[in-house]
Amino acid sequence: MSELTEKLGITPGPWSTNLNDYHDLCIYDVKGKWITNVAEKKEDAQLMAASPEMLEALIKQELSHDKCNAVSESIVKIIEKATGKTWQEIKQLIGE
Numbered sequence: 001m002s003e004l005t006e007k008l009g010i011t012p013g014p015w016s017t018n019l020n021d022y023h024d025l026c027i028y029d030v031k032g033k034w035i036t037n038v039a040e041k042k043e044d045a046q047l048m049a050a051s052p053e054m055l056e057a058l059i060k061q062e063l064s065h066d067k068c069n070a071v072s073e074s075i076v077k078i079i080e081k082a083t084g085k086t087w088q089e090i091k092q093l094i095g096e
Contacts (some may be wrong), residue, residue: 004059005052008083009092011035013052017045056084062087063096 005010011029017038020026025045027035038045058079065071076087083090 004056004094008085008090010052010083013050013056014052015049015052017042017049051082055079059090059094063091063094066091066096 003012014030015027015035017027017091020034020037024037025042026037027049029035036095038048042094055071062071062075062079071087079090080086085093
């Protein structure tokens with residue numbers, strides 16, 4: 001599931017949350033490698049940890065809609081915000 005996000009330069013998911021030795025709430029990649037410390041709220045950390053999988057699902061959904069000219073502009077804007085790239089750049093990077 002991570003190949004698509006990897007092409008966009010995003011650490012592949014799934015990510016997980018856990019406390020480190022200093023009791024900071026952190027996000028870790030699928031191999032257990034530290035990605036970042038996060039907000040104090042566990043709910044915020046869980047949302048951040050789910051982001052690569054949510055992003056990939058949104059991109060796949062919009063790619064299928066793109067073929068039918070039925071792209072949702074609001075979802076495309078969210079994808080662009082998350083990646084810092086235009087929809088056209090994203091499609092080019094992933095080979096669509």
